[in-house]
Amino acid sequence: MEAGEAAVILARARQGDQDAFRVLVELHAQAAFRLAFRLMRDERDAEDVVQESFIRAYRRLPAFEARSNFGTWLHRIVVNCALDALRARDGRGPNRREEPVEIPESLAFQGPSPERLARSGEIRRRLEQSMETLTMQERVAFTLRHHEGRSIEDIGETLGIQHSAAKHAVFRAVRKLRAALAPLRREA
Amino acid sequence: MTHCSDDDLVLHHYGESPEASEHVAACVVCAERARDLAALLDTVDEPVPDRGDEYGRDVWERVQPHLDTSGRGFARPADDSPAKVLSLDAGLTRPTPHRTLGLTDAGLTTPAPHRGFRRADVVRSASVRWALAAAAAVALVATSFVAGRLSMTSTSAPAVAPTRTASVDVSDPQLARRVLLLSVADHLERSDRVLTDIMNSPAADLSVEQQWAGDLIAANRLFRQDAVDANEASVANVLDELERALLDVVHQPSDAPADLDQIRRRIDSAALLFKVRVLSNELRQRELGPDAPLKNSTTPIS
Numbered sequence: 001m002e003a004g005e006a007a008v009i010l011a012r013a014r015q016g017d018q019d020a021f022r023v024l025v026e027l028h029a030q031a032a033f034r035l036a037f038r039l040m041r042d043e044r045d046a047e048d049v050v051q052e053s054f055i056r057a058y059r060r061l062p063a064f065e066a067r068s069n070f071g072t073w074l075h076r077i078v079v080n081c082a083l084d085a086l087r088a089r090d091g092r093g094p095n096r097r098e099e100p101v102e103i104p105e106s107l108a109f110q111g112p113s114p115e116r117l118a119r120s121g122e123i124r125r126r127l128e129q130s131m132e133t134l135t136m137q138e139r140v141a142f143t144l145r146h147h148e149g150r151s152i153e154d155i156g157e158t159l160g161i162q163h164s165a166a167k168h169a170v171f172r173a174v175r176k177l178r179a180a181l182a183p184l185r186r187e188a
Numbered sequence: 189m190t191h192c193s194d195d196d197l198v199l200h201h202y203g204e205s206p207e208a209s210e211h212v213a214a215c216v217v218c219a220e221r222a223r224d225l226a227a228l229l230d231t232v233d234e235p236v237p238d239r240g241d242e243y244g245r246d247v248w249e250r251v252q253p254h255l256d257t258s259g260r261g262f263a264r265p266a267d268d269s270p271a272k273v274l275s276l277d278a279g280l281t282r283p284t285p286h287r288t289l290g291l292t293d294a295g296l297t298t299p300a301p302h303r304g305f306r307r308a309d310v311v312r313s314a315s316v317r318w319a320l321a322a323a324a325a326v327a328l329v330a331t332s333f334v335a336g337r338l339s340m341t342s343t344s345a346p347a348v349a350p351t352r353t354a355s356v357d358v359s360d361p362q363l364a365r366r367v368l369l370l371s372v373a374d375h376l377e378r379s380d381r382v383l384t385d386i387m388n389s390p391a392a393d394l395s396v397e398q399q400w401a402g403d404l405i406a407a408n409r410l411f412r413q414d415a416v417d418a419n420e421a422s423v424a425n426v427l428d429e430l431e432r433a434l435l436d437v438v439h440q441p442s443d444a445p446a447d448l449d450q451i452r453r454r455i456d457s458a459a460l461l462f463k464v465r466v467l468s469n470e471l472r473q474r475e476l477g478p479d480a481p482l483k484n485s486t487t488p489i490s
């Protein structure tokens with residue numbers, strides 16, 4: 001889509017044209033889901049976040065500055081919706097993904113193929129567990145930096161925190177992930 | 189020479205520190221540590237489930253009913269006062285957006301904190317929530333009845349019913365709850381038919397069953413959420429298992445019979461069909477009273 005066409009669609013959507021907003025939804029839904037899934041780490045929760053994000057975006061479109069990038073703006077709405085959902089999920093107590101998982105101190109590999117499978121499964125389990133130990137801020141900051149390629153400065157603005165706080169949130173997340181995954185890498 | 193700290197290497201990895209990168213380029217030790225860090229962070233890259241080319245359209249179908257056609261904001265009931273009689277367009281001509289029924293937003297029970305962000309702006313009155321819930325549930329039952337009648341003559345699939353309008357007296361919360369129980373039971377029966385087809389189908393191509401399963405997921409999700417809110421743990425647990433199985437079916441590649449066998453084994457080992465049938469009967473019992481006969485379940489599970 002050309003820039004001029006995108007601007008016209010955005011302008012129409014801001015005036016309440018649902019057909020125009022539909023175009024925006026269809027253009028950005030995949031990216032919104034990818035971000036939501038990485039933050040929520042659960043398909044169903046991610047779907048809820050995507051839906052809520054577009055509803056919020058529609059309501060707030062009149063306040064959207066036309067010179068801004070819609071994708072970046074929506075990105076922040078998705079993050080905020082995900083944060084709300086994560087807070088709510090934390091409030092509900094342990095969910096199905098937080099069931100205790102036995103992690104052996106070391107793996108006794110029997111052969112090359114099972115070894116790879118077991119190690120890959122073990123890495124996934126450890127990753128899941130270590131992601132659960134991240135605070136919401138650490139998880140969002142790491143996801144935005146690592147998966148979404150957002151700058152530390154942008155992360156700070158998205159989360160409404162200082163640049164240094166955003167940077168240290170990423171540092172802490174990496175330290176926790178390293179502590180969980182490094183032993184497996186050494187065994188490999 | 190002062191080597192990079194671990195944090196410096198993180199900044200270098202993400203291109204956030206020219207100074208650290210300059211040092212890494214000149215230092216063998218830090219270059220090795222940087223490679224280690226990069227390899228470790230590579231393991232964090234996990235695939236995101238593919239949503240398919242139609243995903244944008246699917247999202248729109250779920251979002252659109254929540255947009256106010258007359259202005260910004262969520263769609264609201266025309267009248268917030270307690271309604272005695274509601275007329276509701278069930279809107280079941282499209283298969284997936286069961287949320288258009290308003291069940292989720294209407295809130296079948298006391299809103300739980302985690303759902304407040306979704307529903308706070310939608311409905312302000314508890315009585316209206318119940319009214320909408322009852323009307324929507326009755327509409328669902330009515331359309332399901334028609335769907336069931338149609339399916340008896342054509343297919344065992346959970347047919348998509350035509351758009352209908354249903355009217356119901358919703359002043360009685362007990363009536364609303366009873367109708368809701370019937371709706372969940374009806375949903376379970378349709379799921380039963382789909383799962384039975386999947387378990388017994390001789391063909392590897394389950395594209396039709398996948399479509400039916402996809403149609404049921406959205407309704408299942410909202411029933412599950414409402415069961416959680418209503419502290420109906422056993423109902424929520426079965427619906428949770430059912431939703432996972434439906435998602436498995438929907439996401440199964442059409443050319444992967446091995447995956448299909450795995451899905452069948454999972455359904456079988458979880459005794460999911462049995463649970464679905466038992467719960468369906470139990471809900472009907474609760475609705476009809478203890479003297480009502482249990483519905484016979486004669487369909488083979490596999």
